[in-house]
Amino acid sequence: MKYAIVIPDGCADEPLEALGGKTPLQAASVPTMDQIAADGQVGLADNTPAHFPAGSEIANLCLLGYDPNRYFTGRAPLEAAASGIQLGPYDFAVRCNLVTIENQTMVDFTADHISSEEAAELLSAAGEALLGDSGGRFEFVPGVSYRNLLIYRGDENTQPPFSADTRSTAPHDLTDLSVADDFPRGPGSDLLVALMNGSADVFADHPVNRARVQAGKRPATNVWLWGLGGAPDMPSFQERFGVQGVMITAVDLLRGIAALVGWPRIEVEGATGYLDTDYAAKGKAAVAALQDYDLVCVHIEAPDEASHEGRPDAKIEALQQIDQHIVAPLKEALQGHGDHRILVTPDHPTFCRTKKHTHGMVPLAMAGTGITPDGQTTYDELSAAAADRRFDHGWELMDSFIIR
Template sequence: MSQKFLFLLADGMGDWPIESLSGKTPLEVAKTPVMDRLAKEGVVGTCATIPETMPPGSDVANMALLGFNPETYHTGRGPIEAAAQGLELKEDDVVWRTNLVTIDNFGPDGIMRDYSGGHIHTETSRVLVNAVANACGSETFEFIPGVQYRHLLVQKGGASAPEAQFDIRPPHDITDQPIDRDYAVYAQSPRLLAYLNCAASVLAEHSDAGAVTNLWPWGQGKALRLPQFADLFGRRSAVISAVDLIKGLGRAAGMDVIDIPGATGLLDTNYQGKVDAAISFLNGGGDFVFVHLEGPDECGHGGQIEDKIESIARFDKLVAAPLSEAFPDAAVLVCCDHFTPIAVKTHTKDPVPFFLHAKGLPASGVSAFTERTAQETGLHIDKGYELLPYAFSQIG
């Protein structure tokens, strides 16, 4: 029987020094006694999760961290989230990740105010998605509900259409910024622009819309195809997350996908539910579990310093602590997928800190698990998809 393996990921945890924190990062300020101890006893380093040729998205980074080269397998953010829903796409279909957003004046003079439509709840968002789908549906576009502000727009036969090559920025990259560049791209497709204008009209008249004013399709691509995780690593595996991105990667790779009631992707997520599910899976014959927390990333995008500090502290206390206690002989790999610095409110390509804790490994002796201490060890994994094979090779 192989050694149990816990891969714990705090999305967007990495950050830059912040003046109001006396030049420290949220990770340096947060109370993380469990991660500090495990890092001191284990191997610590940095990993470049984003290839030079690709943007610093969670889709790219998490695909790499699960052992898949994104330059080979990545087709877009939309296809990953379509896989999460088990959506069957034809070979010539394109699927867009589509946010419910808040925009001042959807046009050349528009400003992106909120990439999440006020962090709309899933139940309300489904009402809005269905309203738009019923009013604006066509033979070309099918709008499919997802989770919270994250949804899908299928463009039938879109693989050979001009829209397949459109470069639309992720909305979380342009908070409080003009949308003129992206609107000009949308306007190159009369049919897509007509759909978005129709959706805006429906949302403007809907009593449940709240802060939501528009749709924002981006990250389009053809269906995702991944090798099976068990074939690559010989382990029965599972992913646990609130977000469809992680679920889609897991499902495409043949991993168990465990849904957690009350998992929100925010600071108030169901930590206990995630921990209980991970324990149950590993005690039930599983070998490897990937537990993903979205909270630090959302706080980074929102520029919420204190909330980001708290989300990291909760990750340590409510996830790393109980899981490492439940499986004292397990290998534990902890990292983030990318930085989401408060200063820029979006993702960057900085190499991420990681540590691997397992019996028999040489102790790093670091004083704490931080961006600085990880960099100071000198250990660096140059390709994100090589981190997991490296970890498996270290534990034997």
């Protein structure tokens, strides 16, 4: 039995006036996704419980069958796992974005998609200037582009400065909004705020930013710290469902979730986590992986990035590329593997209008062995809402998708 899961991140949206009252998914030409809907079943799943942030960290845990009430400790620990960073019982990981803030407004939560090399240089300078008095407990860890980490190392003799009550706000939820009231709050927040403010002084006249401004790019004005938490304790996917999976993604969050559930990762050359990702290369890698794994999961960040930029045209194009170069070859390849199932579903909605993740149901389509067609013929928010299948707890979807 073979399984494929395709996650077009953030593809669920609302009807847009610019698209004649259609959602981007309705406006896009996605014949293979529509065929999966026609061959099988569509429905809705809620991967973002109201008492959690409407973020990819919660949504993807739910989507893969893990109840966040039991397993979620914070976003940053998931990304730490992606980098092979082991967190001890007294350690914390903190997500560290490089951002552009002007006049107390979050102009760009990616610092104009700053390069990894530039980010590493800025974080090195911030570490030297700001972490010297921390006794080696804090460390900036460069990641990919604007996505980086701050690691705190504690021990049994020292009370950690943070706790589950330390609150923070994701910078992508503040796009074009004032940040004045959204700095960290609660235990240890004074440390985080001091680092955020201190980084602004370090970055202000840094050579990296001078060069970026001269090249017509936005500078990274400071770090934004959020999503902190301690080490999670999760059973493997194989323990839970009896299936060995593999992850294909360009995003550290999904790499980390894969590591924690016991999935290896396939790194695809040209996969960027942005709109310019190599869709075809991801599709080819996924087809090849079916030879070696029970389940292949392909995550594509591009639709989410288009929404964060408020660009429905780019979102439509990303969906069409996903359908043509990832879903279509996977669907065809599965036919040659005997019994199989395929699932297409985003993690959470991301609205082009607000440029934010949001709570709410997302449409899903699944087809394959043992799945009886339900009469729907298209894959979109409207057809999913009209169907009978509904998962009010998104983490229960895997129990229906995986045959045990």
